[in-house]
Amino acid sequence: MSADAHDHPNFFQPQPGTKGGIASWIFSTDHKRIGMLYLYCIVAMFLVGLTLGFLIRLELIAPGRTIMGPQTYNALFTLHGVVMIFLVVIPSIPAAFGNIFLPIQIGAEDVSFPRLNIFSWWLYVTGAVLAVVSLVTGKGAPDTGWTFYVPFSAVTTTNVDVAVVAVFILGFSSILTGLNFITTLHRLRAPGMTWTRLPLFCWSLYATGWIQVLATPVLGITVLLIFAERVLGVGLFDPSRGGDPILYQHLFWIYSHPAVYIMILPAMGVISEILPVFARKPIFGYKMIAFSSLAIAFAGSLVWAHHMFVSGMSDTAVMVFSFLTFVVAIPSAIKVFNWVSTLYKGSIRVEPPLWYALAFIFLFSIGGLTGLVLGSAGTDVHVHDTYFVVAHFHYVIFGGLGFGLFGAMHYWFPKVYGRMYDKRIANWSCLIAFVGFNILYFPMFIIGLQGMPRRYYDYLPKYAEGHFISTMGSWVLAAGLLLMFWNLWRGIRHGKPVGRNPWGAATLEWMVPSPPPHHNFDAEPVVTHGPYDYTGVKPDA
Amino acid sequence: MYPQSLTPVQQVDLAFIIIFGFSVFVLLVITAAMLWFVWRYHESRHPVPAQFSGNVPAEIAWTVIPSIIVMGLFYYGWEGYKALRTVPEGAMEIKVTARMWSWVFEYPGGKRGSVLVAPVDTPVKLRMTSVDVLHSLYVPAFRIKMDTVPGMETYAWFKADRPGEYDLLCAEYCGLKHANMITTVKVVDKAAFDAWLASTDAPGGKGRALMDTYGCISCHSLDGTPGVGPTFKDLYGAEREVALPDGTKRKVFADEGYLRRAFTDPNGELVVGYDPIMPSTEGMVPNEDMEQMLAWLMHGNEVGREEGRRLMEAEGCISCHSTDGSIIAGPSLKGLWNAPTTVLRDGKEQQVTADEVYLRAKIANAPSLGTVKGYDPMMPPYEHLTPEQLGAMVEYIKSLGEHAH
Numbered sequence: 001m002s003a004d005a006h007d008h009p010n011f012f013q014p015q016p017g018t019k020g021g022i023a024s025w026i027f028s029t030d031h032k033r034i035g036m037l038y039l040y041c042i043v044a045m046f047l048v049g050l051t052l053g054f055l056i057r058l059e060l061i062a063p064g065r066t067i068m069g070p071q072t073y074n075a076l077f078t079l080h081g082v083v084m085i086f087l088v089v090i091p092s093i094p095a096a097f098g099n100i101f102l103p104i105q106i107g108a109e110d111v112s113f114p115r116l117n118i119f120s121w122w123l124y125v126t127g128a129v130l131a132v133v134s135l136v137t138g139k140g141a142p143d144t145g146w147t148f149y150v151p152f153s154a155v156t157t158t159n160v161d162v163a164v165v166a167v168f169i170l171g172f173s174s175i176l177t178g179l180n181f182i183t184t185l186h187r188l189r190a191p192g193m194t195w196t197r198l199p200l201f202c203w204s205l206y207a208t209g210w211i212q213v214l215a216t217p218v219l220g221i222t223v224l225l226i227f228a229e230r231v232l233g234v235g236l237f238d239p240s241r242g243g244d245p246i247l248y249q250h251l252f253w254i255y256s257h258p259a260v261y262i263m264i265l266p267a268m269g270v271i272s273e274i275l276p277v278f279a280r281k282p283i284f285g286y287k288m289i290a291f292s293s294l295a296i297a298f299a300g301s302l303v304w305a306h307h308m309f310v311s312g313m314s315d316t317a318v319m320v321f322s323f324l325t326f327v328v329a330i331p332s333a334i335k336v337f338n339w340v341s342t343l344y345k346g347s348i349r350v351e352p353p354l355w356y357a358l359a360f361i362f363l364f365s366i367g368g369l370t371g372l373v374l375g376s377a378g379t380d381v382h383v384h385d386t387y388f389v390v391a392h393f394h395y396v397i398f399g400g401l402g403f404g405l406f407g408a409m410h411y412w413f414p415k416v417y418g419r420m421y422d423k424r425i426a427n428w429s430c431l432i433a434f435v436g437f438n439i440l441y442f443p444m445f446i447i448g449l450q451g452m453p454r455r456y457y458d459y460l461p462k463y464a465e466g467h468f469i470s471t472m473g474s475w476v477l478a479a480g481l482l483l484m485f486w487n488l489w490r491g492i493r494h495g496k497p498v499g500r501n502p503w504g505a506a507t508l509e510w511m512v513p514s515p516p517p518h519h520n521f522d523a524e525p526v527v528t529h530g531p532y533d534y535t536g537v538k539p540d541a
Numbered sequence: 542m543y544p545q546s547l548t549p550v551q552q553v554d555l556a557f558i559i560i561f562g563f564s565v566f567v568l569l570v571i572t573a574a575m576l577w578f579v580w581r582y583h584e585s586r587h588p589v590p591a592q593f594s595g596n597v598p599a600e601i602a603w604t605v606i607p608s609i610i611v612m613g614l615f616y617y618g619w620e621g622y623k624a625l626r627t628v629p630e631g632a633m634e635i636k637v638t639a640r641m642w643s644w645v646f647e648y649p650g651g652k653r654g655s656v657l658v659a660p661v662d663t664p665v666k667l668r669m670t671s672v673d674v675l676h677s678l679y680v681p682a683f684r685i686k687m688d689t690v691p692g693m694e695t696y697a698w699f700k701a702d703r704p705g706e707y708d709l710l711c712a713e714y715c716g717l718k719h720a721n722m723i724t725t726v727k728v729v730d731k732a733a734f735d736a737w738l739a740s741t742d743a744p745g746g747k748g749r750a751l752m753d754t755y756g757c758i759s760c761h762s763l764d765g766t767p768g769v770g771p772t773f774k775d776l777y778g779a780e781r782e783v784a785l786p787d788g789t790k791r792k793v794f795a796d797e798g799y800l801r802r803a804f805t806d807p808n809g810e811l812v813v814g815y816d817p818i819m820p821s822t823e824g825m826v827p828n829e830d831m832e833q834m835l836a837w838l839m840h841g842n843e844v845g846r847e848e849g850r851r852l853m854e855a856e857g858c859i860s861c862h863s864t865d866g867s868i869i870a871g872p873s874l875k876g877l878w879n880a881p882t883t884v885l886r887d888g889k890e891q892q893v894t895a896d897e898v899y900l901r902a903k904i905a906n907a908p909s910l911g912t913v914k915g916y917d918p919m920m921p922p923y924e925h926l927t928p929e930q931l932g933a934m935v936e937y938i939k940s941l942g943e944h945a946h
């Protein structure tokens with residue numbers, strides 16, 4: 001570890017006068033330790049979700065039964081969705097890297113409510129355990145898809161009850177994290193840390209926090225209603241008792257569409273941190289990027305029914321939601337243009353985090369542009385609920401959030417561990433994962449346009465070629481990701497020690513030792529320049 | 542652009558082409574700029590970075606221009622959608638019922654089937670609903686997709702410009718056999734369609750022919766019109782008030798025993814309101830022929846396992862009930878006949894036998910009979926089936942073998 005470790009124990013080491021051990025982690029109120037708890041849980045859950053996805057692709061390598069029956073397949077894609085969405089993607093960057101770096105980036109000692117913070121992690125663990133329990137108890141693993149659409153979710157005898165309770169609890173974990181970040185950003189900024197000197201990562205977490213606080217309760221209500229429907233037989237969504245199944249879809253998407261922005265906004269924040277550091281130049285259009293995060297959070301809350309163009313809702317509603325969907329495309333486009341312009345006339349150092357950021361921009365652009373096809377009413381009718389949608393959201397969520405998360409891992413790795421991974425292997429793993437990703441998901445656009453519906457255990461022979469190529473891609477992608485995780489794992493133990501600021505960044509987390517000490521700063525810092533002002537900042541070593 | 546002259550398929554494809562064209566252009570520009578900047582402004586070629594942090598005109602430009610373009614994209618998408626939703630006057634209407642995991646199409650005149658047959662060059666409006674969970678009718682070739690929602694009617698329309706066979710798939714996840722909820726749209730020329738619609742699927746059967754031969758039908762109508770004697774329509778199993786020779790009246794069910802007696806001693810239990818004019822068949826009709834007619838009366842005009850098999854395919858029964866002993870979502874039809882069955886009803890277990898009465902009632906209204914132990918309560922009622930059709934289905938089940946004790 002670095003030379004600083006002798007004076008101040010870093011946050012991995014026991015605080016002076018206390019014992020270490022597992023209890024000092026799982027009951028810790030230190031935002032960095034909580035962030036690490038989240039990070040390890042999320043990586044573990046990501047590997048679970050990855051395995052499920054890998055098995056799904058294996059089953060689909062050829063028509064007919066390959067390795068599992070239809071009931072198992074239906075349970076697997078449901079779990080893949082639930083694990084990836086609720087246990088990986090939604091908490092991912094905010095709960096892990098947000099917790100570790102948001103307080104340090106604004107010069108604070110911790111978040112506003114440290115005990116609430118560890119409580120939210122415990123809720124996350126409880127939810128995750130319940131999700132696992134739902135697999136092995138009751139009459140079989142849930143088989144509804146992660147969207148739990150009624151009436152099917154109300155009539156299936158699989159273990160949906162436990163799964164929706166898990167989702168309910170996970171929702172509270174998310175709400176508490178969002179609440180904590182909003183309050184922290186309002187109350188705990190260091191002197192001189194004005195709103196326009198706030199790192200864009202913090203801005204993105206601020207916008208995300210509002211969505212978490214405002215939209216997640218709707219999810220809680222919705223899954224409680226499923227529970228009431230199943231256990232008490234309320235009939236709210238049952239037409240034979242005067243209910244309406246389409247009402248459920250509205251309630252579900254009022255949360256779950258903004259949730260897409262809970263997923264992607266923090267990743268956009270990470271990209272906004274990485275690009276200027278490696279371009280050695282201030283971010284292009286700071287205010288527009290910060291503002292567009294808020295615009296996305298706001299407009300993104302008004303577009304939920306674009307998931308429902310063929311649900312049977314009125315044509316007028318289709319027109320309104322199609323229009324608003326095109327509106328929300330604009331702030332996303334602004335961000336992409338500003339990122340690319342940040343590279344213009346920089347002095348670019350090509351390091352692994354930058355490769356991940358560039359991969360993010362490319363993959364997210366494809367995801368975003370294909371979103372236009374889905375937002376447009378006439379074309380959506382054809383590709384709705386086909387593999388085109390599967391490809392689109394994997395480009396946005398995996399290509400976007402996923403590569404953003406990997407970028408964050410490679411960017412902040414030296415700060416968290418005080419060591420550097422093997423950069424050459426990191427570059428190779430990024431390239432392999434990128435190539436595998438495109439082989440895996442791009443053919444899905446084509447078979448989707450040809451009419452291949454999603455959530456199909458079996459398929460017509462004319463889609464066989466696309467599915468085969470896609471499964472090949474899943475192997476390449478998995479190889480790239482395993483290489484990446486192995487490289488990071490080796491870096492934790494054997495990497496070359498680094499100092500405080502190996503990339504030459506200008507945000508506050510790079511001013512403290514690596515790994516940071518327990519209380520972050522010896523004295524409250526006074527901020528005198530913006531987060532992307534690199535004059536006089538040099539990478540050490 | 543001449544929207545009026547475009548079919549919905551062309552209108553939608555135009556929107557696809559415009560959006561994809563724009564998207565590919567934007568993606569190429571972004572990617573090329575990104576890679577060019579990384580190469581051109583690499584620290585080895587450009588050691589001193591410029592220190593500007595924005596450019597207001599540029600930012601306004603790439604806010605305003607994309608805003609205008611996406612409004613254009615919205616417009617084309619909406620035009621395509623409108624074309625898909627605007628049904629021409631006088632379109633032929635076909636009712637669609639979706640259920641786990643099959644489709645039933647009902648044509649003008651009442652003909653039903655599991656394949657969608659449609660005439661070429663004719664607008665067809667599909668009026669759709671579902672009897673259980675959400676499904677979605679999707680015909681990629683016509684660019685149409687619409688959810689079928691229980692308790693609600695939705696619609697879609699198409700006009701096929703070429704005869705041929707097109708895939709029709711379920712696009713809304715609906716459980717175990719979602720991926721098998723696939724059928725065909727068979728587009729045929731108009732003359733062939735009319736001929737198909739006019740043809741009857743009912744093969745009749747020997748019993749029906751014998752009824753003609755012996756002249757029964759001249760007194761007993763088949764369609765419910767009153768005649769000299771009671772109609773045969775819906776006779777089997779029906780309740781009738783009869784008069785005994787001593788003048789007392791009582792109610793009977795037209796079960797097998799009653800029908801047998803009615804052949805041999807027609808006036809012993811005379812249906813109230815009719816005259817005792819029917820001759821006994823004793824000695825006039827060979828026993829073998831009487832059995833055929835009896836079977837026809839009991840098991841419907843469309844007696845015969847072939848008709849039962851056709852119906853069970855058309856109604857989607859076999860997508861949940863296999864005919865080879867394997868378990869899908871419900872018990873296999875193979876060996877079901879006379880099988881002892883445990884039924885959960887109102888929380889209690891009951892022992893029943895899968896006999897004719899049970900099977901008829903089960904097919905017609907499954908929810909009222911409780912659930913067979915070990916299976917989920919998901920079978921919808923099939924109340925539109927006539928007694929004849931139920932009889933044919935039971936015949937088919939019988940033909941798949943009796944339960945091995």
